[in-house]
Amino acid sequence: MPRKIKKVEYDLYGKKITAMAEVPEEELKPLAKNEKLKYVGKDISRIDGYDKVSGTATFAFDKEMPRMAYSKILRSPHPHAEIKTINTKKAEKLAGVLKILTHENTEQISWYDGTTYVFDKHLRHEGDDIAFIVAETEEIANRAAKMIEVQYKQLPYVVTAEEAMKDDAPKLYDDGNVREPYEFTRGDFNAGLKEADETLKETFTTQVEIHNPTEPHCSVVNWDGDDLTIWDSTQTVFGVRSGIAGALGIKENKVRIIKKYMGGGFGSKLEAGKYSVMAALASKELGRPVRVALDRKEMQLAVGNRPDSNQTIKIGAKKDGTITAMSHEAFGAIGAHPSGASCFWPLRQIYKCPNIFVNNKSVYINAGRARAFRAPGHVQGTFALEGIIDDMAEKLGMDPIDFRMKNYAEKDQDSGLPYSSKRLKEAYKQGAEKIGWNRRNKKAGSTEGPVKKGIGVATQIWWGAGTPPTRATLKLNTDGSARVLCGTQDIGGGTYTILAQVAADVLEIPLKNVEVFLGDTANHPYGVTSGGSLTAPSATPAVYDAALQMKDKLISGAAAFLDIPEEQVSYKEGVFTDKNDSSNKADLPKIVDEIGENVMVTTGARGPNPDDYYINSFGAQFAEVEVDTMTGKVKVLRVVAAHDIGRVINSKTLTNQLEGGIMQGLGYALMEQRIMDKPTGKMVNVSWHDYKMATVMDTPQIDSIVVSDADYKISPVGAKGVGEPAMIPTPGAIGNAVYNAIGVRIKSLPITPDKVLDALYG
Amino acid sequence: MSEENTNKKKISRRRFITKTGAGIVGSYFLASSLKNVSAKTVTPTQPLWVDEKRLFTLHLKVNGQKVRARVTPETTLVDLLRNELNLKGTKVICGRGECGGCTVLLDDKAVYSCHTLALDAEGKEVTTIEGLLDGEKLHPLQEAFVEEDGLQCGFCTPGQIMAAYGLLLRNPNPNAEQIKYNMAGNICRCSAYPKIVKSVQTAAKNFNN
Numbered sequence: 022m023p024r025k026i027k028k029v030e031y032d033l034y035g036k037k038i039t040a041m042a043e044v045p046e047e048e049l050k051p052l053a054k055n056e057k058l059k060y061v062g063k064d065i066s067r068i069d070g071y072d073k074v075s076g077t078a079t080f081a082f083d084k085e086m087p088r089m090a091y092s093k094i095l096r097s098p099h100p101h102a103e104i105k106t107i108n109t110k111k112a113e114k115l116a117g118v119l120k121i122l123t124h125e126n127t128e129q130i131s132w133y134d135g136t137t138y139v140f141d142k143h144l145r146h147e148g149d150d151i152a153f154i155v156a157e158t159e160e161i162a163n164r165a166a167k168m169i170e171v172q173y174k175q176l177p178y179v180v181t182a183e184e185a186m187k188d189d190a191p192k193l194y195d196d197g198n199v200r201e202p203y204e205f206t207r208g209d210f211n212a213g214l215k216e217a218d219e220t221l222k223e224t225f226t227t228q229v230e231i232h233n234p235t236e237p238h239c240s241v242v243n244w245d246g247d248d249l250t251i252w253d254s255t256q257t258v259f260g261v262r263s264g265i266a267g268a269l270g271i272k273e274n275k276v277r278i279i280k281k282y283m284g285g286g287f288g289s290k291l292e293a294g295k296y297s298v299m300a301a302l303a304s305k306e307l308g309r310p311v312r313v314a315l316d317r318k319e320m321q322l323a324v325g326n327r328p329d330s331n332q333t334i335k336i337g338a339k340k341d342g343t344i345t346a347m348s349h350e351a352f353g354a355i356g357a358h359p360s361g362a363s364c365f366w367p368l369r370q371i372y373k374c375p376n377i378f379v380n381n382k383s384v385y386i387n388a389g390r391a392r393a394f395r396a397p398g399h400v401q402g403t404f405a406l407e408g409i410i411d412d413m414a415e416k417l418g419m420d421p422i423d424f425r426m427k428n429y430a431e432k433d434q435d436s437g438l439p440y441s442s443k444r445l446k447e448a449y450k451q452g453a454e455k456i457g458w459n460r461r462n463k464k465a466g467s468t469e470g471p472v473k474k475g476i477g478v479a480t481q482i483w484w485g486a487g488t489p490p491t492r493a494t495l496k497l498n499t500d501g502s503a504r505v506l507c508g509t510q511d512i513g514g515g516t517y518t519i520l521a522q523v524a525a526d527v528l529e530i531p532l533k534n535v536e537v538f539l540g541d542t543a544n545h546p547y548g549v550t551s552g553g554s555l556t557a558p559s560a561t562p563a564v565y566d567a568a569l570q571m572k573d574k575l576i577s578g579a580a581a582f583l584d585i586p587e588e589q590v591s592y593k594e595g596v597f598t599d600k601n602d603s604s605n606k607a608d609l610p611k612i613v614d615e616i617g618e619n620v621m622v623t624t625g626a627r628g629p630n631p632d633d634y635y636i637n638s639f640g641a642q643f644a645e646v647e648v649d650t651m652t653g654k655v656k657v658l659r660v661v662a663a664h665d666i667g668r669v670i671n672s673k674t675l676t677n678q679l680e681g682g683i684m685q686g687l688g689y690a691l692m693e694q695r696i697m698d699k700p701t702g703k704m705v706n707v708s709w710h711d712y713k714m715a716t717v718m719d720t721p722q723i724d725s726i727v728v729s730d731a732d733y734k735i736s737p738v739g740a741k742g743v744g745e746p747a748m749i750p751t752p753g754a755i756g757n758a759v760y761n762a763i764g765v766r767i768k769s770l771p772i773t774p775d776k777v778l779d780a781l782y783g
Numbered sequence: 784m785s786e787e788n789t790n791k792k793k794i795s796r797r798r799f800i801t802k803t804g805a806g807i808v809g810s811y812f813l814a815s816s817l818k819n820v821s822a823k824t825v826t827p828t829q830p831l832w833v834d835e836k837r838l839f840t841l842h843l844k845v846n847g848q849k850v851r852a853r854v855t856p857e858t859t860l861v862d863l864l865r866n867e868l869n870l871k872g873t874k875v876i877c878g879r880g881e882c883g884g885c886t887v888l889l890d891d892k893a894v895y896s897c898h899t900l901a902l903d904a905e906g907k908e909v910t911t912i913e914g915l916l917d918g919e920k921l922h923p924l925q926e927a928f929v930e931e932d933g934l935q936c937g938f939c940t941p942g943q944i945m946a947a948y949g950l951l952l953r954n955p956n957p958n959a960e961q962i963k964y965n966m967a968g969n970i971c972r973c974s975a976y977p978k979i980v981k982s983v984q985t986a987a988k989n990f991n992n
Contacts, residue, residue, distance in 0.1 A: 070929035073937030074944060075921060076872020076912035082938075083871035117832035157832055235876045235884060235938040235972050284874075284938025285972050317877045513936030513973050673932045677978055681935055684974030709881035709970065717976040718967045 029629035032436060032636075034484050034553060035366060042489035042629035045566075049628070051737040052523070052565055054730070055669065060522040060532050064673045068537065069282075069517045078282045081254040084241040086310040090119055092300060093162035095152040095169055096319065097144040100387040100702025101178035101191070104142040104151065104171055112154065112168035117161035120303050121169070122153040127302060130268050132295060133358035133390065136194070139268070139295050144173075145193060145357035146388045147703045148322025153299040155311055178387040180697040182329065182354035182362075185386045193357055193385040200355070203363050205379040207434065213346025213376025217337025219416050225334070225405035227752075227770040228694035229354070230327040231320070231712065232394055236284020238324050239314035242300040250277045251297055256286040256512050257550040262542045264293025269301060280540035286512050287685075288393035289325035291552045321707045325392030326695060328353040328362035328383070332405040342419050342427035346376040349402075355383045356390035364402035367749075369435075370637070371406065371482050372428040387702055388695075393552060395682070396483060396745035400689065400752060404770060407479040407753035412766065415465070421478055421757070422449050422458065433635035441634040441734035444665040445480065448641040448728045452478070452663035455724055456643040466764020474658075476645045477757025479750035481664070485742030486636035486735050487558025491627040492546035495524060495567035496620050497575075501595060501609045502534040505567075509548025509560045510540045514744055515674030516556050520564045522670060523738065527568035529594045530609070546624060554638070554742025557670060559627050562736040566625025574623065575609065578616045582607055627736065634734050638741040640664035642683070644754035645721075648762045650781055653774030655759055657687055657721040660751065667741035668731035675743060679725045682747020688715035690752035691771050843904045845870070846914030854901045861885045861896035863904075864911060872912035872941045876970070883969030886942040886949070887911045893949025895968075912941035915948065924948055924986040933982030935973030943969050947983045956987055 027044045030037060055062025072078035109121040124140035132139050140150065152169055156162035177191035184190055185198040192198060214220060234254075241252040249271070255261050258278040266273045283290070296313045304311040315324065332351040338344045349369075353362025363381040394400075414424035426449065432439045461476040468474050493507040505524050511517045521535040538545065549559040572592070579597035580587040589600050597612060599605035613621055630636060645659040660683050669675055692713035696705040706712045731739030752770060760766045765780040838853045845868060852863060864870045864887070873896060876884030880898035887896045888910040896909075915922035921929070925944060934940040943966065950957060950965040957965065962983045971979060 066929050067932065067934075069937075070932075070934075071921065073934050073940050074912075074925040074928045075916055075919075076870075076941045078937055079871070080874075080938060082874070085869070085871075161832055233972055235874070235882070235936065235970070282937060285936040287972070317879070513934075515935075677932050677935060677975055680977045681974040684976055685972075688974075708879065709877045710879075714970060714972070715974060715976075716967050716970060717963045717979060720963065720976040720980065723977055 027629070029632060031630045031632050033488055040489050040629060043626040044628060049566060049569060049737045051731070051733045051739065058526045061526050062669050062672065065518060065522055065532065065671050066673065067515055067518045068521050069511070072282070080236050080282045080284055081239050081241060081252045081280065082236050082284065082314055084252045084312070086241060086243060089241065089310040089312055090155050090157065090307060091159040091162050092153060092155045092303065092311055092313045093159065093166045094150055094296060094299070094319065095154065095166045096323065097147060097149040097151055099144065099173055099175055100147050100180060101176040102144045102173040103176060104144065105174050106172045107152070108170040109152065111170065112165040115161065115165050115168060117157040118154065118165045119157065120155040120307055121165070122299060122303055123151065130298060136358050139298050146322070148319060148389055150295055153303060155303045155307065178702045180386050180388055180699060180702045182331065182352050182384040182386060185354065185384050186352065193387065198385040200359070200383040200385070203379065203381045205365070205369065206377065208376035210346050210348050210376045210378035214335065214337040216339065216345040218340045219413065220335065220337045221409055221413050221416065222333065222335045223409050223412065223768060225332045225408060225768045227330045227401040227404060229329045230394060230689050230693050231695055232287045232289035232325055233320060233714065234285030234287060234289060237315040237320050238290060238294050238296060239312070240294070240297040240300055241310060241312045242297065242304045243310040244305050247275055248277070249275055249301060250279065251301070252279050253297060254283040254290060255280050256290040256510055256552055257292070258510065258540045258542050259508055259547055260291065260550055261293045261297070265297060265301065268293065268298045277541070277543040280510055283510065283512055287395045288397065288552055291393055291550060294324070317709065318707045321704060321712065322389050324389070325394070326356070326389060327394035327397070328355050328360065328391040330362060330364050330401045332364060332402070334368065334405055334409045336409055336413050338413055338417060340417065342417055342424050344372055344374045344428045347374050348378040350380045352382040352384055354386045354388065356388045357385060358390040360391040362391065364398035367399055367402040367482055368406045371430065371480050372425070373430040373434065374428070388697065395685065396749045399483060399745070399749045400686065403479060403481065403749050404752045404756055407750070408756050408766060408768065411477070411757045411760065422453060425449065425480060436635055438633065438635040441631065441636045442665065442667070442729065442732040443637070443639055444728045445639040445641065448639060448663035448665060451726050451728055452641045452643045452661045455726060456645060456659065456661040458643070462761050465761050468762065471650050473648050473650060473762040474645065475648070475758045475760065475762025476643065477754050477759070477761050478641055478643050479753030479757060481640035481642065481746050481750040483554060483638045483746045483749060484636065485554035485558065485638045485746060486630055487555050487627065487742065488549065489627045489629055490547055491549045491559040491563045492624055493520070493548070493560060493563035493567050494546055494622060494624045495564065495571050496622050497571055497613055498620055499610055499614045501530055501613065503528060503530065505535060505537045505564055506545045507539055507548040507560055507563065508542060508545035509556050510551040512551045514556060514678055515671055516560060518674060519557060519670045520560060523561050523564045524568050527565060527572060529592070554745045556742070558667070558735065558740045558742050561670060561738045561740055563625045563627045565738050567623045568625070570623040570625060571621065574621060575612055578612045579607060582612060582615050631734050636735055638664070638666050638746045640746050640750060642750040642754040644751070644758040646755060646758040646762055648759055648777060650763060653777035655691055655772055655777065657719070657755060659722045660754070661724045661726065662747070663726040663728055664743065664746055665729040666727065666743045666746060667729055667735065668739040669727050670740055675727070676725045678743050679747045680723050682744065683723055683751050684715050684720065686748040686751025687719060687755065689770065690755040692773065694771050839902060841902055841905055843906065844908040846909070846911060852901070856900070856902060858901040859897055860887070860899040860901050860904055860909070863901040864896060870911050870913055874938055874941060876939065883946055884939050884942040886945040886969065888945060888949055891949070891952050893946050912945060915944070923989055924951065927986035927989065928982040931978050931982040931985050933975060933979040935975045939969065939971045943971065943979055947986065950983070951987060951990065955990055957983070959984065
């Protein structure tokens, strides 16, 4: 089918984007509904499960090469300092030390939007990079790092956004600590507030959360002449390729990035790392492969976090429950380099509201730079919004769900476009039924006894429609086995498996005959970054297109071989048959063999998103908690998650994503937080003993409900992403459940026992 | 709830293996129990950088194979496994006994190998995730993790499975609470916890049938 590149415009993450997308002349027919398919939509075990449970999966962390050298990064012990002198002589003399790189013996390579260099003598946070030590073993590199003598000129520092915004605060940059604020207005906020019968103003705060993937950021770097190969633990092989090529000033065809397995990223691995550049520089000089792997402390300090937030929300509503106006004024700390702390989107999008005012500030402080973290802005924004929504419902004497339904948005309010699909009503309904919404305390805090139970709800909105460009190549062998190649990544969500499912269903071949290869810039066509819940909704349509093209070619070949017109060929499960003569038939390998290409190849593309619909995913989560009013401890007993995520591709990996997101949301709601020590400017709780994350002991009963079906307005596959939606509403639902249990609102995350006791007994 | 109270029906590893694996794991452990398996000697890869006087000879069994290694006193068990024996299935995640990513069995007891000195394994038997395989065949416990999808990115998975293995050796029929209690020392940042619990339950069920 002839293809043309067309310019298309649509909204992605709230930004109007113009994409060039390949569009077939005839629209692709949609993938059949799940009921008619053998693999898609079913409970299919991961095809890469074997590698992961057997210990044979090779992560970048495990990559070995002959003559590989090891490394260690020396990092700043101070929150803000300038290197006066650095002496590496003693360290260099240690037996086994191969090379030490610092700002003194390397060229300046610009980093973080030009605010710093890979090696910079100006250190802006604890954990900022100082020197790269390469040695025969990791242990020697570690020892050598301690022998480097650095004299610092310590500089004034600031480690909280609140203080950084003061006029007399130490400045990180000449133009001040506050980045250009994000402002947005819809209608007239003040006029809207005047129409209201009831108004509320509340301030919510949320904490800094650290990604903490189990596999650290790590690379193994090798040069073969001028060709650079990096095995990287990343969510974006193509993003790393352009980052590395740009940093080193070499052509992209000289850089190959490989990622087969990676141990989690959650947004912290969406870009090339300084550490990979350092390893590449050292490797080039030494003529040996170099491995770099960050340790846990470095992971906490230097490779990203979810910014904190201080959100003041005003809301006005009429007696009948109609919201008339909302404002969202917030600030958050983004660390020492450019990033964003905005968290207004849920307020702007979820509920119908004609009058909106937004002002969000991102503030520099002397700490590690913030990065995208699983639904950036939405998790903290939803916690605050859903808290005040519940409070307003109570003030109006309305049931929280009735209040939400009263302000249900039937279309996207900024573009005026209808949603491609929205099943949020069903999510409320089915979720409420499942959790037993009527068991909820009619009056908050009314359970008898010291251990009080409560139920709460929160709404989820996200984009997650996927986007072009993403391509996938399909290769079909003469025995009917197939390979799918795509330059996207499986970061644990099950991408390997879902792409195989789609190919197997279209070609009607057994799933075990499909292999999937991902994450290699040298051998795979471009695939999306695995962030923003993009992977499944972008990559599955590309594979679907490739498989349809393959099927067309096969049918054409079968028609020629069987000597009949194409319309007369029927295809079922690997056999082409003449519709008029069932004895005139041939199987798939025969046709591939006859076509004679040995490996038949097609390449499919993810088409454009529609410009006449707005695409969001939706959901509602319900939490039931138990609060011990003697100890202040909150225990989550149950979570019901009802989501509109388009088509289910794999129910097993889907529920796993939902459960995992809920558990991360639970940890964020109740325990995770970076604690900065103001007098020293350092992070206090760098270890996993002190930085608390949810464990299996915290696992509540989780019920997942999918309220949606394939949304063919998005793509012929009709899937929306689910990775981020899973986590977005959990802290909000838990916060509201805690209120329902004890009758006092905790407006600050994490909801730790001390805050509960403070709120109860002040 | 103490696991000791409810764990009445103790079972030997051999019996667990015989029952779960039927022939699957049997042949592997049969091989491992042979007396005349030749010992494998491992010396550190950094001989030039290490003072000879600081090297000690260590004898142990790893996945049934006799191993003689020369290690420094500070070498941890996980360093020996990963760096010297090239058993990369065992991961290092926190490196300081806070996450369980490096869990292996030391004489049938689940331990953090980042927190165990190699020399403390003298004369003992170490089982790693690779040791559960029979050739290329998965152990039923590993199969259960695939079937129940008890993983996402897979990095903590070897540690999770070894912790579960250690539990099932002691208590072949744990309830959900006992599983949670015994695996609380293994962090999964993807938080596939509900399915990890289910995986262990399924493995136990398969065993008991």
